[in-house]
Amino acid sequence: MLLIKNGYCINSEKEGYFDILVDGNRIVKIDKDIEGGFDEIIDAKDCVVMPTFCNAHTHLAMSLFRGLADDLELMDWLNNHIFPAEAKYVNKDMVYICSKLSMLEGIRSATGCFGDMYFFEEEVARAAIEIGVRAIIGEGIIDFPTPDCKNPKEAVEKTKSLKEEFKNSELVKVSYAPHSTYTLSEDTLKMVANSLDENDIVQIHINESEREVELVKSQKGKRPLEVLNDAGLLTDRTFMAHCVATDDEEIELIKNKNAKVINVPQSNFKLASGIAPICKMVKIGIDVYIGTDGPASNNNLDMIEEIRTSSLVQKIKFGEKAMDSKTILKLASNFNGLFDGIGYLKEGNLADIAVVSLEGIESVPIYNPYSFIVYALNSRDVRDVIVNGRVILKNREFVDIDEEEVKFRVKELSKSLGGL
Missing domain, CATH: 2.30.40.10 (Urease, subunit C, domain 1)
Incomplete structure (x- = not known):
């Protein structure tokens, strides 16, 4: 004892x-x-x-790309720098050791759990079990070949096998991880929705910036949340990172669907994406969590910094009483729907x-x-x-x-x- x-x-x-x-x-x-x-x-x-804190959204292995491409707009950063680097350098060994480094960094800021979306996620699980931290792992599902899977169907099948592999783990849970509504067709999103069991978790990027919203509207004729909802993926088991460009009508939709929102303010600021209206969300009872995003877009995994930033920026937007210290600490320690009894x-x-x-x-x-x-x-x-x-x-x-x-x-x- x-x-x-x-x-x-x-x-x-x-x-x-x-x-x-x-x-x-x-x-x-x-x-x-x-x-x-x-x-x-x-x-x-x-x-x-x-x-301990729950870093509800990150990409742990991206510590290898920390500082590789900075001071860029989101789509430029992704399409011209990160996606090409991932295609060239991501493999099983890289994911294992770089995820391990990121976990150690996070532990130093009192983080005991990570919600991860990336590739070769069995290696993230291996690192988590060896170190002794909790992880929600999600094999990235995207409409082009990844370093691990040739197509989204293969990524979905891999997710199913990961669920079986870690079904009895005390430390690891498996989620589905469709990347976003701008990198996935509506048919692929529906395929993911049709693959879900009753208690499956879904991690996804949504409404990260106004430019993303406009891109999805140009692709699909509707906003990202509408796309997600129409595909059957907006549920009480859906964890949505960013939610920056989210209007009042969408906030009501999130509330009605009991979906979850993960605030990642420092990454949002660094990529000039904006400020997520989490104060409005918390006020009406939406479950909100805090994450750092990946170490290539933050560029660290310090949850203490993220907590402070989450509180201070809401005060700028909603007034000095917004996101008081007790409230923000509850968000940082929110495990609801991820792990019970923590x-x-x-x-x-x-x-x-x-x-x-x-x-x-x-x-x-x-x-x-x-x-x-x-x-x-x-x-x-x-x-x-x-x-x-x-x-x-x-x-x-x-x-x-x-x-x-x-x-x-x-x-x-x-x-x-x-x-x-």
């Missing part, structure tokens, strides 16, 4: 200074001064203890827990721990990370993971692209 002692618990059924007892992969007790025999004790004195410290819930040090200069003084996490915290303050009851990061060092080897291997891969 693992005991976390003396920490200040937030996003918890008992807030304040409490001990947390973990048995196996679950929280079994939250109380004052828990005593007994334990296999391991983490002293969280002068620390905040909270749930995102809130409660007896019986899964033990996905982060311990954040309050010893940094930026943590003095503290009046409100939620405010500190959202507006002052840095990833260097993240001290310990536990996922599924397993300690992955301890005293800022990875447990049983050779960080230097992972970095070395990615650096070696980058040399063929002109990396230093």
Whole structure:
């Protein structure tokens, strides 16, 4: 058993200074001064203890392309730089080691789960299981050959085989991952919809920019959300990244369909795509999540930065009270529809827990721990990370993971692209 002692618990059924007892992969007790025999004790004195974050949308293996093409508009960035680089450099080994690097980066900002869309997704799963983090993997479905699949039908069939392979995994879930309504025909989107079982998750990019909306209208005569809805893919199991160019009528449609929205503000800003109106969405009860997008368009996987940005930019658009610190932390710890029993410290819930040090200069003084996490915290303050009851990061060092080897291997891969 693992005991976390003396920490200040937030996003918890008992807030304040409490001990947390973990048995196996679950929280079994939250109380004052828990005593007994334990296999391991983490002293969280002068620390905040909270749930780990869920990076709900990213492309982990794209760390190889970090900084390869910057300061570009979305379609230019994709069509003239990223898609050609992927065709040339993406393979199983690349996806495995670059995803591993990205997972390590994310863990340092208290991230215990990643929603990933890319290619060779079995390698993403392998990296996640080895490190001990959670992953929702989605093999990219697109209307042209990918590094892994010759056509979208093959990608759908691969998704089915991945579902079978990981059906009993505690850490990995499989989703369908149609790329977008501008890279897929309506027939392909319907094929994906007809392939779904009742509880299947769908990840997709939607309304990323006004230019995307205009492109889809020119292709199909309607807006992306209408295309998605007509194909039967706008459901309560659909997770839509971006949703920047989304009007009030579409927000109502999302609400009525109980679909999910993933906010990725820093990538949206860097590609000059705009600001997603998530404040309006949260206000009417739409399930909103936070993600970083991929490390080639962000260019990092720091969820702490993303959380702060998500809050601050909504204040510019909707006023100073928009997206207060408690609300935004709930979005960052939202696992609804992805994994059950995570995102809130409660007896019986899964033990996905982060311990954040309050010893940094930026943590003095503290009046409100939620405010500190959202507006002052840095990833260097993240001290310990536990996922599924397993300690992955301890005293800022990875447990049983050779960080230097992972970095070395990615650096070696980058040399063929002109990396230093």
